[in-house]
Amino acid sequence: xxxxxxxxxxxxxxxxxxxxxxxxxxxxxxxxxxxxxxxxxxxxxxxxxxxxxxxxxxxxxxxxxxxxxxxxxxxxxxxxxxxxxxxxxxxxxxxxxxxxxxxxxxxxxxxxxxxxxxxxxxxxxxxxxxxxxxxxxxxxxxxxxxxxxxxxxxxxxxxxxxxxxxxxxxxxxxxxxxxxxxxxxxxxxxxxxxxxxxxxxxxxxxxxxxxxxxxxxxxxxxxxxxxxxxxxxxxxxxxx
Ligand SMILES: Cc1cc2nc3c(=O)[nH]c(=O)nc-3n(C[C@H](O)[C@H](O)[C@H](O)COP(=O)(O)O)c2cc1C
Numbered sequence: 001x002x003x004x005x006x007x008x009x010x011x012x013x014x015x016x017x018x019x020x021x022x023x024x025x026x027x028x029x030x031x032x033x034x035x036x037x038x039x040x041x042x043x044x045x046x047x048x049x050x051x052x053x054x055x056x057x058x059x060x061x062x063x064x065x066x067x068x069x070x071x072x073x074x075x076x077x078x079x080x081x082x083x084x085x086x087x088x089x090x091x092x093x094x095x096x097x098x099x100x101x102x103x104x105x106x107x108x109x110x111x112x113x114x115x116x117x118x119x120x121x122x123x124x125x126x127x128x129x130x131x132x133x134x135x136x137x138x139x140x141x142x143x144x145x146x147x148x149x150x151x152x153x154x155x156x157x158x159x160x161x162x163x164x165x166x167x168x169x170x171x172x173x174x175x176x177x178x179x180x181x182x183x184x185x186x187x188x189x190x191x192x193x194x195x196x197x198x199x200x201x202x203x204x205x206x207x208x209x210x211x212x213x214x215x216x217x218x219x220x221x222x223x224x225x226x227x228x229x230x231x232x233x234x235x236x237x238x239x240x
Contacts, residue, residue, distance in 0.1 A: 001182045010181035011224045012188040013216065014068040016217025022074045022185055024052050026236045027216060031077065032181070033174035039168035041124060043089045046169045046211070048176075049078040051203050064213060069188035072223075073215035078198060079173045083165045084207025086128040093120040133158050162209070169211035177214060186219040 001009070031048045037091035039046070051057055052075050060078075064070035097120065101113035109117070130136045146152050155164055164218045195210040 001184075006178050006182040008091040009184075010187070011219070011228065012069065013186040013215075013217065013223040014188060014225060015220045015223030016074055016186065016215070017220050018072060020074075022216060022218065024050070024075065026183055026185070027075055027077070027180070030179035030185070033179040034172040037168070037172040037175040039171065040164045041119075041127075042093070043086060043124070043165075043168075045082050045085055045089065045165045046172055047080040047082055047208075048172075049080060051076040051078065059201055060198070060213070062075055063201070064190055064192045064215075065192060065194070067190065067192055068223075069190055069215045070213070072217065073188075074217040075239050076216060077176065077214045078202060079169050079176075079211040079214065080202070080204060081165045081169045081209040081211050082207070083128070083161060083209070084205065085126070090120050090124055093124075127153075127155075128161060130158050130161075132236040136161075140162040164212055166209070173212055173214060180216065182202075184218075186217055186223070188215045189213075190215060 027050060031050060034048065035044070035046075051060060057073060057076060060076050061070040061073070070076070094117070097113065097116050099111065101116070104113075106114065126139070129182065136157040140154075140160075143152050143154055143156050147154060155161060175190060177189065181186050189215045193210065193213050198210050199208060
C-alpha cells in the first residue's frame with residue numbers, strides 16, 4: 001500500500017468484526033516496525049504488551065471502561081513507558097558503542113566516538129537521574145539561569161522527562177497503527193483507561209507508565225464514526 005493511502009485509511013475504529021480474527025504474527029511484525037520509530041536519544045524506553053488471550057482481553061475491556069473500541073477488540077497492545085530502565089539502556093548503548101568503535105583508550109578514540117561515549121556516560125545520566133524530584137528542580141533552576149545568557153536544554157524536571165519518554169512511545173504507537181493500516185488491519189488508540197489496574201494485570205513495576213492501549217481488529221462499516229473531521233489546514237499551518 002502507498003504510504004499516503006495507509007495514512008488516509010487509518011481511522012479510530014470502535015467496532016470490530018466479531019468473526020474476523022487477526023493474525024498474531026502479523027500484529028507482532030507491526031510491533032517490530034513500531035520499534036523503528038524515532039525516539040529521544042535512542043533510549044527506547046518503551047515496551048509493547050501484545051494481548052491475545054481472551055480471558056485477559058475481557059479484563060482489559062473492563063479496564064478500558066467497556067468502551068466500544070475495547071469491547072469488540074480481537075487483540076490489544078499496551079504501549080508502556082519504561083523511564084525506569086534508563087540505566088539498562090545506557091549499558092546497552094555503551095556496549096554497542098564499544099562494538100562499533102572498539103574498546104580503545106580515550107586518546108585513541110575518534111571525535112565521534114568520544115562524543116557518543118560522553119553523551120551516554122555523562123549527559124544522559126545527568127538528564128535522567130533524579131531523587132524525589134530534588135535533583136530535577138536544582139537542574140531546572142540552574143538551566144534557567146544559564147538560559148538567560150545562551151540557548152539551553154530545559155527538560156530537567158521529572159515531569160519534563162516523563163513527557164520526553166511519552167512522546168517517543170506515542171511515536172511508536174503511531175508507527176504501529178500505520179503499519180496495521182498498511183495490511184488492512186484496524187486500530188483505536190485509547191487513553192480512557194484505568195492505568196493502575198492495567199499495570200497490575202501486566203505485573204508492571206511502580207516506575208512503568210501506561211502510554212496508551214491500542215485495540216486491534218478488522219473494522220465493521222459502523223465501527224468508523226462518520227467522516228473524518230479536521231480543523232481546516234490553513235488554521236493549523238503556519239509558514240515562517
Ligand atoms: C492519545 C489518544 C487517546 C485516545 N483515546 C481514545 C479513547 O479512549 N477512546 C476512543 O474511542 N478514542 C480515543 N482516541 C481516538 C481519537 O478520538 C481519534 O483519534 C480522533 O477522534 C480522530 O479520529 P481518527 O483517529 O479516526 O482520525 C484517542 C486518540 C489518541 C491519539
